[in-house]
Amino acid sequence: MTAGALRTLKVCVFLVCLVPLGKLALELLGVAGLSLGANPVEELIHRFGIWGLNFLMITLAVTPLRFMTGKNWLIRFRRMLGLFAFFYVLMHFLVYAGLDQGFDLSVILEDVVERPYITVGFTALLLLIPLAVTSTNRMMKRLGRRWQKLHRLVYPIAVLAVWHFYWQVKLDTLEPIVYIAILSFLLGYRFWRKYVRSAHPR
């Protein structure tokens, strides 16, 4: 793929990644009959959370997809996708902290400490911060081999994120189970490639 084509594609992907945000904005403003429903705060929290989770899964799918297709340029999109995951997760937290709890730090702290599903989700958010901060080329160079080690944090983050979703659901666990299946495949593929396949070189 030429540098020009890659740049064009990057712009396209960037715009597509903004679609969930755009849709939420239209619903928030009530454009064209769209609406967030009777409980807009809960809907915003849920939708930002789901998209944070989706982008985490998409980011983790880049490497397996690259291996399966042999298209190495796919890796050039991973940073952008990962940063979008961070963006949606951060919005998820900010809507919860701001609109749901009115930035009442004592209530938020109580939630983080006393509600295990929030403890788990908040941990995932905290762990995402160093990954976002060290996502620049300069940081990559500066950290060298440690960069890769640090960014392996994305695996426990993804596990925590899915766990957070599973624990939060009231009764119907079908949706979180779908995410568990997807994550199992994405992590299982890596394990298989590293340990099983390499043990039996063809």
Next chain:
Amino acid sequence: MKRILSSEITSESNYRNRRQFIRDAGLAIGGGALASALPLVAAAEGRDLATVPGPHSTDETPNSWTDVTTYNNFYEFGTGKEDPYRNAGDFVTAPWSVKISGECDKPGTHALEDIMAPHTLEDRVYRHRCVEAWSMVVPWVGFPLGDLLKRFAPNSNAKFVRFKTLYDPKQMPGQRRAILDWPYVEGLTIAEAMHPLTLMVVGVFGKELPNQNGAPLRLVVPWKYGFKGIKSIVEIEFTRRQPRTSWELSAPHEYGFYANVNPEVDHPRWSQARERRIGAGLFASKQPTLMFNGYADEVAELYAGLDLRKNY
């Protein structure tokens, strides 16, 4: 500065007329295309009911028709809040009959019309608090459950009342998956059932109950979490023993038989100290939850001596 709610400015009838106008205009302009793009226009409305003002109504402003009829937990029609509104439209509620059984002198099966016939329908505006920490104010139409139960002459063994929802997976798509142990079962102590606040509901906003709100006959117990208010009732049984209710069976450490609204006893996974009032707006803060949902003066005596932490 006090925030002004849109519901305080717009009366319910004006609100609905306006929506109807928008819908009609949409049909005229876009041949229905625009109308179908308005996903949350008020649901089809039932007949007007002849009612009298009832006691125990709150002065708080009721939620809008749209809030009350599009934001529902009625898992028989799906677990999403808007699923009942979207999926319950074709649910057939007539003819409807209710079987009365158990510890009473006059058991039997009665048509809904006979169930309702002797009772005067009352308008009662109650606070409604969901176990998920949101709340509404709903103008129900109904009659005291106790008045109905007395007609079947419960005997001295009748310590509890057990209610059952219709089981019909053909009509109720949510029942095709075993999310709960269908059919939905709820229960009350006989004292709770006979309490003057406890309502058999057949309508909202002076009209027949929309399907998504539990048509044609549902229970409303305003001092308990909303899931106690069983919908689309087909069986009422007087029992000696405490019934095992659906939510209690599915998650006994999270949902108890009593399920009284109590800001001091948290759900294991979230706080019950505060609640989000639906319709209060994006920037409204949560409000404190009241003991027994604000009905403590009327019902606290029912639980004298009972450890509410254990009997949640």
